[in-house]
Amino acid sequence: MSFLTLRGLNKSFGANPVVRDFDLEMDEGEFVSLLGPSGCGKTTVLRMVAGFETPGSGSIQIGGQDVTTLAARQRKIGMMFQSYALFPNMTVAGNVAFGLKVSGIARAEADRRVREMLEMVGLAKFSDRYPYQLSGGQQQRVALARAIAPRPRVLLLDEPLSALDAKIRVTLRGEIRAIQRELGISTLFVTHDQEEAMSMSDRVVVMYGGRAEQIGAPDQIYNHPASRFVAEFIGALNLVPAHVKDAKTGTVDTALGALTLNRTLPDSHGSEITLAIRPEALRVLAPSDPTPAIVISGRLASREFLGAIIRLRVDTAQGTTVVVDCFNREGATIPQPGSAVRLTLPPEEIVILA
Amino acid sequence: MKPRLGSILIVCAAALYFLVPLIAAFQFSLQMRRGTWSFDAYASVFQSDVFLNALGYSLIASAIAIVVGALLVVPTAYWVRLRLPHLRPVVEFISLLPLIIPSVVLVFGQIRMFGSSSFLPLTTTDFGTNLLLVVGYVVLSLPYMFRAVDSGMAAIDIATLTEAAESLGASRARILFTIIFPNIRAAIVSGAFLTFSICLGEFAIASLLNRNAFGPYLVQLGQDRAYEPAALAIMSFALTWVLMALMQAFAHMKPGQRLLPRFTRSRP
Numbered sequence: 001m002s003f004l005t006l007r008g009l010n011k012s013f014g015a016n017p018v019v020r021d022f023d024l025e026m027d028e029g030e031f032v033s034l035l036g037p038s039g040c041g042k043t044t045v046l047r048m049v050a051g052f053e054t055p056g057s058g059s060i061q062i063g064g065q066d067v068t069t070l071a072a073r074q075r076k077i078g079m080m081f082q083s084y085a086l087f088p089n090m091t092v093a094g095n096v097a098f099g100l101k102v103s104g105i106a107r108a109e110a111d112r113r114v115r116e117m118l119e120m121v122g123l124a125k126f127s128d129r130y131p132y133q134l135s136g137g138q139q140q141r142v143a144l145a146r147a148i149a150p151r152p153r154v155l156l157l158d159e160p161l162s163a164l165d166a167k168i169r170v171t172l173r174g175e176i177r178a179i180q181r182e183l184g185i186s187t188l189f190v191t192h193d194q195e196e197a198m199s200m201s202d203r204v205v206v207m208y209g210g211r212a213e214q215i216g217a218p219d220q221i222y223n224h225p226a227s228r229f230v231a232e233f234i235g236a237l238n239l240v241p242a243h244v245k246d247a248k249t250g251t252v253d254t255a256l257g258a259l260t261l262n263r264t265l266p267d268s269h270g271s272e273i274t275l276a277i278r279p280e281a282l283r284v285l286a287p288s289d290p291t292p293a294i295v296i297s298g299r300l301a302s303r304e305f306l307g308a309i310i311r312l313r314v315d316t317a318q319g320t321t322v323v324v325d326c327f328n329r330e331g332a333t334i335p336q337p338g339s340a341v342r343l344t345l346p347p348e349e350i351v352i353l354a
Numbered sequence: 355m356k357p358r359l360g361s362i363l364i365v366c367a368a369a370l371y372f373l374v375p376l377i378a379a380f381q382f383s384l385q386m387r388r389g390t391w392s393f394d395a396y397a398s399v400f401q402s403d404v405f406l407n408a409l410g411y412s413l414i415a416s417a418i419a420i421v422v423g424a425l426l427v428v429p430t431a432y433w434v435r436l437r438l439p440h441l442r443p444v445v446e447f448i449s450l451l452p453l454i455i456p457s458v459v460l461v462f463g464q465i466r467m468f469g470s471s472s473f474l475p476l477t478t479t480d481f482g483t484n485l486l487l488v489v490g491y492v493v494l495s496l497p498y499m500f501r502a503v504d505s506g507m508a509a510i511d512i513a514t515l516t517e518a519a520e521s522l523g524a525s526r527a528r529i530l531f532t533i534i535f536p537n538i539r540a541a542i543v544s545g546a547f548l549t550f551s552i553c554l555g556e557f558a559i560a561s562l563l564n565r566n567a568f569g570p571y572l573v574q575l576g577q578d579r580a581y582e583p584a585a586l587a588i589m590s591f592a593l594t595w596v597l598m599a600l601m602q603a604f605a606h607m608k609p610g611q612r613l614l615p616r617f618t619r620s621r622p
Contacts, residue, residue, distance in 0.1 A: 052517055072520040083511060085518035089536035089609045099522035130609045
């Protein structure tokens with residue numbers, strides 16, 4: 001039985017529905033991310049779990065207890081906010097101790113727990129400082145310690161890394177995940193950053209228009225997107241419209257020429273489908289390479305240096321543009337813009353979207 | 355950027371307009387003893403029992419008005435900002451009414467409502483009349499207290515702080531007293547000092563309720579004496595400046611900072 005169950009959640013602000021028929025089941029100790037663009041309803045779902053918003057309909061259960069109408073302060077949840085939300089009038093230790101004091105834990109036990117939490121987030125030396133004396137990353141660590149100190153049943157993270165700079169963001173997401181694993185707290189994480197969601201989560205919920213478009217493990221979502229929106233939202237993508245020519249052999253007519261996908265297609269002859277090709281699935285052929293089954297000819301329009309990756313834009317002979325990602329390895333020969341290129345890809349890496 | 359000559363002249367003219375009467379009043383207050391300058395007028399004021407009683411009475415009434423005002427305004431402003439933001443203009447307008455309606459109207463209203471022939475004859479007892487005076491002071495201080503507290507709340511993200519505290523299990527009362535009040539302390543102190551200044555010099559309500567407050571005492575003294583009113587005016591100005599300096603100090607104080615350094619006894 002799942003630990004956190006959201007069933008048929010709906011929420012509207014005025015006449016505007018923001019969450020529609022949202023279902024989710026989370027196991028104890030699981031880390032699930034709600035991922036989606038601004039306005040997709042992910043924060044509203046989190047706020048309903050926290051008790052800051054009341055669902056229009058549907059139910060929320062934590063550990064078998066129906067908390068749908070329970071006040072936020074009675075839900076035993078821990079929460080981290082984008083703006084840290086540390087109490088400015090309290091020291092670091094005071095902030096971490098707040099939830100423990102509220103729950104009436106004995107002073108000695110509370111002090112021990114505060115020390116333990118601050119050591120866990122590496123801020124034991126800063127216990128007497130005030131929030132304004134800390135950096136953004138340190139403040140968010142204090143917020144994490146404060147949220148987990150009372151041992152909540154569920155940890156809710158509302159874009160806690162968005163206000164931090166890139167390097168600290170990467171470090172802190174690793175720390176949050178390690179602490180979450182160590183304590184085994186069921187965690188619901190809201191983010192619009194797909195890299196964060198993919199790197200931290202056991203499962204990702206991709207949301208769009210108030211609905212869960214797809215729920216699955218990060219690799220499943222990336223490699224097998226259930227819809228065009230998920231495919232486009234997660235990572236870069238080439239979308240190629242196609243007509244089914246032979247469903248049995250998987251031959252399709254596309255703007256890149258005829259392609260054989262080596263699999264039986266569910267659609268009949270003449271049906272319109274969309275092929276999704278990840279930029280990293282495409283490979284630039286060297287002149288000496290033998291000609292494989294799929295070859296796409298074109299001319300390199302531009303190349304973009306992205307650090308570990310070099311992104312190429314290739315204008316194909318059929319008049320469409322495809323994006324290709326090459327690893328930036330020393331000695332790799334990257335063609336010059338304007339030169340003729342031949343691309344290939346394994347047929348099994350082509351995803352068929354309905 | 356260099357200040358222009360015109361600006362300097364305007365500032366100098368304004369300073370003279372303000373300072374010359376003050377210097378003149380100060381000089382006059384020192385001339386009680388003939389032929390020499392002295393602080394006799396100040397000594398005379400402080401030796402008067404009536405002065406001390408009036409000042410003491412006004413200080414206590416102001417302090418109670420400040421506490422009642424803060425307890426009334428802070429939860430109201432907090433709730434309006436948190437849950438009823440659409441009602442903020444209405445509450446703001448109500449808080450400004452004491453600036454539009456003269457205090458004479460307020461006190462006449464009080465006397466009519468709570469006079470000897472009313473259903474609740476508060477004016478017939480000392481306690482009741484004192485209560486009416488404090489209520490009057492609270493009403494007079496509303497525009498200043500509400501503005502100060504509301505700006506203080508605008509400076510902190512009360513909605514997120516409230517949610518953070520709620521997620522940790524805190525009740526609304528606990529949030530109000532352990533998070534909201536301490537974080538708008540500077541704003542409350544500013545409002546308190548303004549309330550204090552207004553209550554100390556208030557005449558109409560105290561006089562018509564026949565209270566032995568500082569305002570009526572000042573007016574009475576001005577009619578009876580020559581030098582003491584000047585000395586009192588100078589002392590009032592000094593008190594106002596001290597309060598303004600304290601307001602500034604509190605406004606710029608960060609959590610954990612002390613207004614004065616802690617004095618520790620050195621070990622031998």
